[in-house]
Amino acid sequence: MSHNNKIKLYTFPPSLYASIPRLLIAEKNIQGVEYVTVDLSKAENFAPDYLKVNPNHTVPALEFTDERGSKSIEDDSIEVCKQLDKMSGEPQLYTSQNASSIDSYVKDMHDNADVGNPLFFTSRDESELAKKKDMIVPFLQGRVQGFETYSKQAPEHKQLYDSFLQSTNGMIAQYQGKADAKPMFETNAQMWSKAVRFLDKTEELLKQSKGDFIFGDYSLADVHLTAWLYRQNLVRGEENFQGRPTVKAYYERVSARPSFKATWP
Template sequence: MLELYHNDMSTCAQKVRLTLAEKGLEWEGHHMNLRRGDTRTPEYIKMNPGAVVPTLVDNGTIICESTVIMEYLEDAYPEPSLRPKDPIEVARMRGWLKQLDEGLHAAVGVISNSVAFRYQTMEGRSEEEVIEHINLIPEQAKRDRIMDVTLKGVDSSYFKPAIKRWDKLFSDMEAALNENTWLTGEEYSLADIAYTPYLTRMDHVQFMDLFEQRPKILAWYERVKARPNYAGISDWINDKYIPLMAEQGKIVWPRAKEILAA
């Protein structure tokens, strides 16, 4: 039996739910409330040392890290295949996945937190309680980043590099989609799945002007949303998050635009 510790709006959990849906796999969910700190308990950290979702449990075996989970699902449940046959395309696919793990995911965390999620973290907590809550994050670098972004919002020094990094990624993505229908070639792959939640996040924070001059990305986004597996995102939308992300995102977008124009 497949069990997934996840969260409704988490981009990493969305990656895994999209993969499970594409493969038509049944799973049992354990929903974790991230603002409450459900992943920061000693019991959960034993299972997932980073104190994050998602965690997959397959017949009692624990698998952490969304990219690792996606590749595991591809190996353990190969049909339909989400890894291209051509080794060059597999290399490209892994290149896209690697970038998320090496900074892009953290950068989207900076954007989402500084724009919107910080308000949820601060709600009902004094400043000391906010600091105490963030201090439960096991990894030092992440703790420092989340602390700064939560306390300072878009004035955090992490905001500028984060938006610039995503802008660079979107230039690369537009170029790739100018060549092919999907990110790695003519086959829909784990790379397309992995980036779908991040496009959705840009949409939710109303940063869609990023794609004004990037029509291929917009067309790709329409294609991924039209696939049945998009239910892995749309069935789990938390209505409390959407207005907050939209309202705060609209306020912040001119600032992001200024950074990108400089």
């Protein structure tokens, strides 16, 4: 790091969005970052103390000392990555030349193709539901316990906990056959169509690229895209790549980088 700086990254190893800065840290070999695990399977991202770090109750969050010496927090992976890129040395992966292309592509991914978590937690049909049930239900039950505990500890956040309790219990009921799962299958289908649109756009951009990466040279956009594709590959495998040979070749290329193995061992 260029200045004497204590950097803390709040993360959860299986998290999609927290893996984006972890990939960047590996890619640029940034030293001295302290990782703090926030266990989403226990709803620790809703702990009263974590709500002070990140009121949006999400990971990642980055705590660092800014140029003026005051403690700062970035609470969104897009800003976290820009900050880490700026604080670390060459190569800069976000520059005045590529900033506007990166900004609009990454914003589209985060705003309109935020499908990795919903596709992971929902199922598309009865057969996927049966397969995933024993993995998803305990995860959701762990979160229910967290919400109940925090609700007693921090009654000032009761409304927040109650609303997540309700939606989480609703999903458990669908997995356990106690509630109609059709709405879940519909959500899953909608999410997949958003993924398809973004994959098609990515195929076109990669075809037009003058280099091996989305905007030519390796950039912050590739850090986000690699993590997004890693999750897509986990939830839908080859379906993502059918009819998209350029995305497939790209994914093979980025997954061969040492940073990939360091992030998803």
